[in-house]
Amino acid sequence: MTFVLGLTGSIGMGKSTTAQMFADEGVSVWDADAVVRELYDVGGKAADIVAQHYPDAMENGAVSREKLRGLIADDPAVLDHLQKIVHPLVGANRAEFLATAEAPVVLLDIPLLFETGTDNLCDGIAVVSVSAEEQRARVLERGEMSEADFELILSRQMPDAEKRVRARWVILTQTLDAARQSVKDILAEIAKELPDA
């Protein structure tokens, strides 16, 4: 039996960092944002489609995320269209990962886990969370998104409080040590529930 653990959290809450902690503990990780990056890269399945609709978003055969952010800032409907292009391709990649998964615990790292109904595929869900002030500071510190970009993305995500209510586990990401401890605790709990424990 494979336990499918969902990991989600709003933008900048620490999903990728926490997913790496699960990987360090031997969990097999599937990362939705990383799949999107591959799809946008030269020769990626989404690159051709985006090029047809948004030639201004392209740079050297790949989708430029900086240019995309500009197009979305000018017209948020572009993000709806991108989701229609990208999400079926992401879903196919995820299905293939799950069909071939053999590890006792696999992790699905998905920012829009609840929003897309993917929570239904999971045996348990953990949400990463930190204060809204820290979240904002982390995203803006990266220097990629403007405040307006951040607000737009945030407005399209389920509020953190609602995610926390829906999840079985909440991983607080104020410090790396606290998050790492939560990761170990969650895996110990899951291990007890696996049939051959």
Ligand SMILES: CC(C)(COP(=O)(O)OP(=O)(O)OC[C@H]1O[C@@H](n2cnc3c(N)ncnc32)[C@H](O)[C@@H]1O)[C@@H](O)C(=O)NCCC(=O)NCCS
């Ligand atoms: C909006 C884009 C251009 C921003 O790119 P950028 O490199 O700045 O950020 P990155 O891709 O690393 O995403 C950062 C975070 O933004 C949030 N986010 C991304 N896309 C979306 C979306 N469609 N709705 C809500 N939040 C989103 C997530 O929390 C994600 O972790 C890019 O995320 C994109 O093309 N999104 C559309 C595809 C999508 O829906 N991806 C979500 C995973 S399936």
Ligand SMILES: Nc1ncnc2c1ncn2[C@@H]1O[C@H](COP(=O)(O)OP(=O)(O)OP(=O)(O)O)[C@@H](O)[C@H]1O
């Ligand atoms: N447990 C933690 N303790 C301290 N800092 C953290 C922790 N987790 C993440 N961070 C910091 O927060 C920032 C965002 O983390 P990360 O990239 O993992 O978030 P994310 O949720 O994957 O972001 P995005 O939604 O934009 O993809 C990074 O600078 C990272 O170093």
